[in-house]
Amino acid sequence: MRSASGAKGQPAPHRGAGTRRMLTWAKEALLPPVAVFILVVGLWEWGTHLFEVPVYVVPPPSRIWESLLFDGTAIFTHAGITFFEAFAGFVIGSALGIILGTAFAYSRFLARGLMPYVIAANTIPVVAIAPIIIIWFGHGIISKIAVTAFLSFFPLALNMMKGLQSYDRTVMDVFHVSAASGWQKFVKMRLPTSLPYVFVGLKLNVTFSVIGAIIAEFVQADRGLGFMIMTAYRTLNMPRLWAAMLVSALIGILFFGIIALIERLAIPWHSSMRSNQKP
């Protein structure tokens, strides 16, 4: 028993394998979007001047940039508030989703009894329920967090349940023959198996939570990006509106990046994490 049969000869993935990899990554992953960005912004600026597009229809990038600089810290204060609402709602909604999803995975009665109502609740348009939640939770930041949490709840409840149920039957047999307890099966097998699903839910929630926070601010707010967008719209200050829109997108991207990074660290073994190594 010495030789091992047919290794694929695939090297183990090394962590932090030097600057050369960073450079290739910069070249392959960073260069294309940066090039597209420069090209699009250039064409946009040039086009709005060439065709004399009115500023209230499409402001040129330079005017949006000016607006950003003019507002100075104000826009980032608003953005910070919206980000906080989105993040807090994301955490609370996701945590509740994880708890209920786990309960659904372990109790068929709960899943059958509650699932129709959870699905029904999820079909309520957020713009319809936001005023109600604001009546309940008041005019402060708490109501914005509540709207965001409401939106973030469903994707995780569903994905958590699916994830916990998606284990391999033979792996379950291995645990059973090894005389594992229910807790050991949960911690050592079902929870790790569910992680890729959990991250799918978390990534959905990133988008939903920013939407939730801004919509709640549309309904009632005296600060935040949603408030800023509404006031810019009423005064037809279009460069400011565009600036707010771009910053809100930036929040989403930043947020998404954080989750994607955590995913990479948490489940490096999952096949979705290897897509960039082999075509």
Next chain:
Amino acid sequence: MTGSAEAKVRISDVDVIYPGALGASAVHALDGIDLAVRDGEFVSLIGPSGCGKSTLLRVLSDLAKPTEGSVVVAGDDPRRARLKRKVGFVFQDAALLEWRRILTNVALPLEIEGVPRGKRLARAQELIDLVGLSGFERQYPNQLSGGMRQRAAIARAMSTKPEVLLMDEPFGALDQITRDRLNLELLNLTQKNRMTVLFVTHSIREAVLLSDRVVVMTARPGRISEIIEVDLPRPRTLEVRETAAFAALANRGVHLLEMGSKT
């Protein structure tokens, strides 16, 4: 009843009937199975699909309950034997945890048992060396070939030093060359360590090569039709397959399987 007092596994008049779902008729998976396996004996179960050979292994490992009859595994009923970790099981699928390295995968049953970390990893390393995976303990399962994954599964099943090792077509999904090699290594492993093994396979040649006895089964209902005593001398090597005695035993097995499938 066959079998003496020192039987490691005793199966007495076991029936397994799966109730049919929604109008389908019940499936008689096993019908009146009697079998005693001696300590250190290697017994293969062979037969057409649906003859209940896998079901029999599942009954022995407490993954399925017999409808009738009694089973004794290493002096206990299957449930007790499982809880005392007297049974190891190798499935057709290696069923390794993708997020663990080979070393911690092999150590999993010991981890579940509560063996301290240092001790269980040392034991896992021993087994990895034994099954010829030295140098791969830090790899993840998806970095290994099918044959290597199956070696890891065998090492994992042996980690708790089970008294009875159950193998359900462990090499069924492998190519012929890998299969031959793993057959040889399993032969060496069992001859050296004197393990009691129940081995399910579709290959009569594999069964004859490895076993002391080959149990030929028929399907629907699953019954034992005949038991072939394999009196080939040990230790065996792959070359034994070229002898006339081997060919005679294999032919007899093929003949019995054909008779069984005609009924």
